[in-house]
Amino acid sequence: MDLIARLRAGLPGEAILTDPDITGSYANDMASFCEAGTPAVVVLPRTVEQVQHIMRTATELRVPVVPQGARTGLSGAANASDGCLVLSLVKMDRIIEINPVDRIAVVEPGVINAVLSRAVNEHGLYYPPDPSSWEQCSIGGNIGTASGGLCCVKYGVTAEYVLGLDVVLADGRLLTTGRRTAKGVAGYDLTRLFVGSEGSLGIVVRAVLALKPEPPGQLALAAEFPSTAAACEAVCEIMARGHAPALLELMDRTSIRAVNAMAQMGLPDSTEALLLAAFDTPEPAADLAAVGALCTAAGATEVVPAETAAESDLLLQARRLTLTALEKVKSATMIDDVCVPRSRLAEMLDGTAAIAEKYGLTIGVCAHAGDGNTHPTVCFDAADPDESRRARASFDDIMALGLQLGGTITGEHGVGVLKKEWLARELGPVGLELQRGIKDVFDPLGILNPGKLF
Known part of the structure; x- marks a missing residue:
């Protein structure tokens, strides 16, 4: 019995896509320079049982499985391989529970980040992880790549909010990890192991997420500097003085x-x-005044504090438009996410500017400065082979610079296909051997998202 017939034995017809024109649209995420193959079939399950059937079938027939969320990723982690089964989780999009007493939400992986955020806001609660693509990206994808966002400097990243998971393993067994409680140290922390694993260890089908009380509204300021060094000095002073900006x-x-x-x-x-x-x-104006004084002392030429939420939104608009604006500079962009210690942030920005000059390219940098997470964006003409080559070379130089400064090759986008070589450099031979051993335990046949990570 062939793959499609096996799948049809446990899935409704509309959950199985075989038209090449349709399946081809599921071949890749939003990353540049990442190869993608042609899937044999795309499946869109709606239940845990259907996911189990898919994985049992894939194991029996030794078919590679590529899990996908909303495909907003930037590392090629969701890219198809030739002949694979693409397992899209977008139809599993229920918010199962919001519990204000326990301050948890229980959700399926296809729930969109912004949808969850608005739903918990109605209960006076807050789900802090807020990737820039929050209106499109899914919670399952956020878990798979350990996503961050603008508010990480105060509230932390996705990994800090995932309390427990239900995961369908490669052979179809259902594993439950973690807890619903605020505390819990029973056994190895398998939940954290799955967060950031990019679908290489199992298929997340349910997540228990921690929530916070909804904070007061934000007030913002903008400070203009004559140099990146002066701006980064201000960042260091803000953090060293114990301030806790939300952004x-x-x-x-x-x-x-x-x-x-x-x-x-x-x-x-x-x-x-x-x-x-x-x-x-509770008193954001006082905090802004203190931070504004630190910016002035560091050399800011102008400091503009907002007095209302509307003024704050206007000040923050420039940051929100950055990636869209850089995409208009050239026909293609390649977005990095090197994270360095805050104390080395100026060196990272100045080094990136030198790399841009070296290769004759436009490279814009926006950064979650509070946690040292930079997003160098290489702008290039995808139709120009030489410019594309220089873009890829500059990307590699930026990652090498990040490691040289004591940082990491990815703060929140993941490894996928794009950074496999660099992951090996960062982990070293012993770390890589142990990580491959963990992969073998969960996926002995190597069918889960093959060719990703390492």
């Missing part, structure tokens, strides 16, 4: 000019770096 973002000169060109924001051409800070504390 601390930085844009370099290239990003500022791209936003000006697209949206006529009116930022001075002399501005080399723009620092944006926001507080959701």
